[in-house]
Structures are given as C-alpha cells and as structure tokens.
Amino acid sequence: MTNTAAARAHLAAVSTMLLGNRTLRPSAALLAGHRLDPLARLRLGQMACDAQADLVHLTFEEEAGETMMTDISIFVPRGGICWSHPGCRLWLSKTGSRALLLPQPHVRGSFRLAPGEILHLGFKPTDTEQGIARADARLRRLVERGVDVAGRIVINDWPIWQ
Numbered sequence: 001m002t003n004t005a006a007a008r009a010h011l012a013a014v015s016t017m018l019l020g021n022r023t024l025r026p027s028a029a030l031l032a033g034h035r036l037d038p039l040a041r042l043r044l045g046q047m048a049c050d051a052q053a054d055l056v057h058l059t060f061e062e063e064a065g066e067t068m069m070t071d072i073s074i075f076v077p078r079g080g081i082c083w084s085h086p087g088c089r090l091w092l093s094k095t096g097s098r099a100l101l102l103p104q105p106h107v108r109g110s111f112r113l114a115p116g117e118i119l120h121l122g123f124k125p126t127d128t129e130q131g132i133a134r135a136d137a138r139l140r141r142l143v144e145r146g147v148d149v150a151g152r153i154v155i156n157d158w159p160i161w162q
Helices: 003-019 038-051 128-145
Strands: 028-033 054-063 066-078 081-091 100-102 110-114 117-121
Touching: 003 028, 003 054, 003 066, 003 081, 003 110, 003 128, 038 054, 038 066, 038 081, 054 117, 066 117, 081 110, 081 128, 100 128
Parallel strands: 028 054
Antiparallel strands: 054 066, 066 081, 081 100, 100 110, 110 117
C-alpha cells in the first residue's frame, strides 16, 4: 500500500467510525499528514481559526517500510482561541455505534465529531482500554476491506510524500 493509499484508506475508515452514515460539512475537516512539530501545530491551529473549521488530523509515519497511523490530533477554534489536543485515541462502545475521540488522560471529557463540528462531551467512558481495543480492531477491518465514503466526504490528494 502506498503512502497516499494508506492515508486515504485510514481517512475513509476513521470518518466512517466517527460520523457513521452522516455527511461531513465544510465547517469540519479530516486531514492526514506527517507528524506535526510545534510550528506546524501552530500553523494548523491558525488555519482552523481563519477558516472557522474544526479539524481532525491523522498523523502517519513510516515504520518497518509500512505506513502507520501514529496519532490523532484535534483543533477546535472557539471564541478566538484554538484548542488543540494531540494524542487522541478512537474509542468504540460495545454496541459498535459511532466512535468517540478520547484525549490524553489529563484532559477532561471526550469528543464526538458531528457533521459540522467537534463536540466536547463532559464524560469519559469507563471501559477505556476495552473501547480503544474495539476501535483499533474495527479500524483495522475497515482499512483492510475498504470503505465507500462517496457522497459523505471528499478526499483530496496533495503530494506530501515525495
């Protein structure tokens, strides 16, 4: 699987896990790219503020010749400030409904991607490790089999891996 193909497959799978069958609106976006250094994180936060769009960034790195998703970060502009949370994990309930984004343990609550924004929820699930394992397994299955997201999200390619 090429770098771009891996990113596209993960974007489609993650969007399906987060949105279900809902259509992503222009006020929210999923992005994929390399690990964000502090300057890139600042620039992405500024872009989110300028566009007034909530962003989910999937980080990819090469490991043992394979492209791996290694991080999920969110950028949420509110009231002139862009809140940024790196190190998020996907969490899935036992019923397998839409996934949540769990921030690092020191951050209160969890996040849900609605079609047009990222919502902060005032709780974290109690079965954190089991939910993360369920989400990881579902993500692997969706990436392996492929997901048709036509009409729900648009995936554009820019040559970031050269």
